Amino acid sequence: INLVGLLRIMLGGLTPEEDAIIDRALSETYAAKDITPATDPKNWRERIPLMSDFEEVLENMEGAESLVRRVRKFTKGTFAQFFNQPTNVSMDKPFVAFGIRDMEDELRPIAMFIIMRYIWNEVRSELKKRILVVDEAWWLMQSEDGGSFLYGICKRARKYWLGVTTITQDVNDFMKSSYGQPIITNSSLQLLMKQSPATIDVVQKTFNLTEEEKYLLIEAEVGEGIFFAGQKHAAIKVMASYTEDQFITTAPEEVLKIRRAKGEI
Numbered sequence: 001i002n003l004v005g006l007l008r009i010m011l012g013g014l015t016p017e018e019d020a021i022i023d024r025a026l027s028e029t030y031a032a033k034d035i036t037p038a039t040d041p042k043n044w045r046e047r048i049p050l051m052s053d054f055e056e057v058l059e060n061m062e063g064a065e066s067l068v069r070r071v072r073k074f075t076k077g078t079f080a081q082f083f084n085q086p087t088n089v090s091m092d093k094p095f096v097a098f099g100i101r102d103m104e105d106e107l108r109p110i111a112m113f114i115i116m117r118y119i120w121n122e123v124r125s126e127l128k129k130r131i132l133v134v135d136e137a138w139w140l141m142q143s144e145d146g147g148s149f150l151y152g153i154c155k156r157a158r159k160y161w162l163g164v165t166t167i168t169q170d171v172n173d174f175m176k177s178s179y180g181q182p183i184i185t186n187s188s189l190q191l192l193m194k195q196s197p198a199t200i201d202v203v204q205k206t207f208n209l210t211e212e213e214k215y216l217l218i219e220a221e222v223g224e225g226i227f228f229a230g231q232k233h234a235a236i237k238v239m240a241s242y243t244e245d246q247f248i249t250t251a252p253e254e255v256l257k258i259r260r261a262k263g264e265i
Contacts, residue, residue, distance in 0.1 A: 147179035190228035194220040
């Protein structure tokens, strides 16, 4: 994980001076645990430092007072239980699911950054055909480092035999990041579904829609949209099978019916 980038997200951004302090504090924190380029990596896992070790190093550094106050939220404050203890997640499994649905809004961009970093490291470690789907991508785009990281993956994915799909319900939120347009431009295929009249002008400008396409998206029914492949645009209707609908639906009334049906079996 790029720890400086992660801490920028956790601490709400860093000044250039704070960035330099964080970089030096991280090096000293790991050195204190004898984790350096000169030591044997086989022994590193049992000595990995915690956030409280990082805080202790920061407390002894000049100009780090503001950083220490912000870090304490993750060592003694609201999120200490989540961040200030060794991981209990085993990655040596054939299937690992990362669920962040029930996380607090403030934690989601942090969690997505950590998860995406882990996946990207796995992708680079072994060359094989894969598809990475990033749902609710706008969460990651909320921070400069998150947006930069996602854009980097999109740009470099082909080199590692990786296809990347980003999904967002609100193009407007996605485009608030300076990396939104470059990610869209770098996409070989795009699919737009029904759009809100409040954001359609941003969508029209971003995707160079005609007036006809603009109103098609405003008036589209569920499953209808426009498919883009290069310079070609085509109206499309996606129809899920019964099994697919049962698996993916989020409509509360449908979810309730499914739960009741399962309870009767």
